[in-house]
Amino acid sequence: MADTEREERHSQVIRVLLVDDHQVVRRGLRTFLEVQDDIEVVGEAGDGAEGVARAEELQPDVVLMDVKMPGMDGVDALRRLRELANPARVLVVTSFTEQRTVVPALRAGAGGYVYKDVDPEALARAIRSVHAGHVLLQPEVAGALLSQDEHGQGQGRGGSLTEREREVLGLIADGRSNREIARALVLSEKTVKTHVSNILMKLDLADRTQAALWAVRHGMAR
Numbered sequence: 001m002a003d004t005e006r007e008e009r010h011s012q013v014i015r016v017l018l019v020d021d022h023q024v025v026r027r028g029l030r031t032f033l034e035v036q037d038d039i040e041v042v043g044e045a046g047d048g049a050e051g052v053a054r055a056e057e058l059q060p061d062v063v064l065m066d067v068k069m070p071g072m073d074g075v076d077a078l079r080r081l082r083e084l085a086n087p088a089r090v091l092v093v094t095s096f097t098e099q100r101t102v103v104p105a106l107r108a109g110a111g112g113y114v115y116k117d118v119d120p121e122a123l124a125r126a127i128r129s130v131h132a133g134h135v136l137l138q139p140e141v142a143g144a145l146l147s148q149d150e151h152g153q154g155q156g157r158g159g160s161l162t163e164r165e166r167e168v169l170g171l172i173a174d175g176r177s178n179r180e181i182a183r184a185l186v187l188s189e190k191t192v193k194t195h196v197s198n199i200l201m202k203l204d205l206a207d208r209t210q211a212a213l214w215a216v217r218h219g220m221a222r
Contacts, residue, residue: 006085014131017060017088018044019051019077021069029064029093032120039127048072052080060088062131067094067105077109082206089130092119109207112136133177135212149152166220172208173215217219 016039018026027042033039043058045051048065049072055063063081067074078090092105092113102113111130112124128138161169164185171181178196182189196208203212 013038013040014062014127015040015042015058015060016127017042017051017055017058017063019046019048019054019063019074020044020064020066020093021046022149023094027068031168032103032123033127035212036124037116039124048074048080049075051077052084055081055086055088056084057101059086062127063088063090064093064127065090065105065110066099067092070200071211075104078110082109084124091126091130091136093123107207109209110199111209133208134175135172136175161199165195165199165202168192169199169215170220173220174214175212219220 008222010043016033018029018041020026020029026046029045032040042060043054047069051063051065052072058114065074065077070215072080074092074094081090083089085183089111090109092110094101094105095116105113112126112135113160114126114136118126121125126136167185168181171184176184178189178192181187182192185192196211199211200206203214204213205214
């Protein structure tokens with residue numbers, strides 16, 4: 001294989017960090033993922049604090065994060081990664097189905113969640129989806145997030161958005177990645193990123209998940 005081909009393949013591989021306090025779970029996740037040509041497990045961590053440290057060291061593309069762990073749990077780890085402006089996308093992998101467990105993780109910045117009994121192909125698809133910028137929200141959890149929104153984030157500020165920003169926001173709510181939005185609106189991906197940044201700033205929102213929820217709440221999702 002030529003060096004250029006090898007470099008191109010490496011650039012397309014999604015680098016994943018596993019964070020879970022159960023070694024058997026990490027081993028199972030690694031086994032699931034090692035058969036995927038486009039996913040590479042680059043490291044593991046046994047709790048939230050170690051996960052944050054490893055994410056800073058390894059700079060993975062996606063972190064698979066458990067919620068309930070001793071010491072620093074997954075929610076606190078998510079908040080710490082946000083404080084550090086770590087670019088990794090986080091996919092919560094949990095055995096807890098209660099909304100009170102999943103909702104705080106999504107509020108803290110997770111790009112979505114799956115359950116630990118997910119089949120390998122579905123897990124791989126979820127990783128690819130989160131890596132591409134999608135927000136994975138099941139309907140019941142999206143409803144819980146909306147009903148529990150106590151702070152009214154961005155309430156009444158939609159009028160400050162331009163027509164183009166409203167189009168972009170609607171596509172974010174549809175689960176589109178920046179690349180897909182760029183194609184749909186015939187824009188460059190860089191321009192879409194600028195629009196997304198402006199939307200978050202104008203609505204005083206932290207991330208795409210909150211933007212998607214804002215759009216749903218205000219009837220902008222298709």
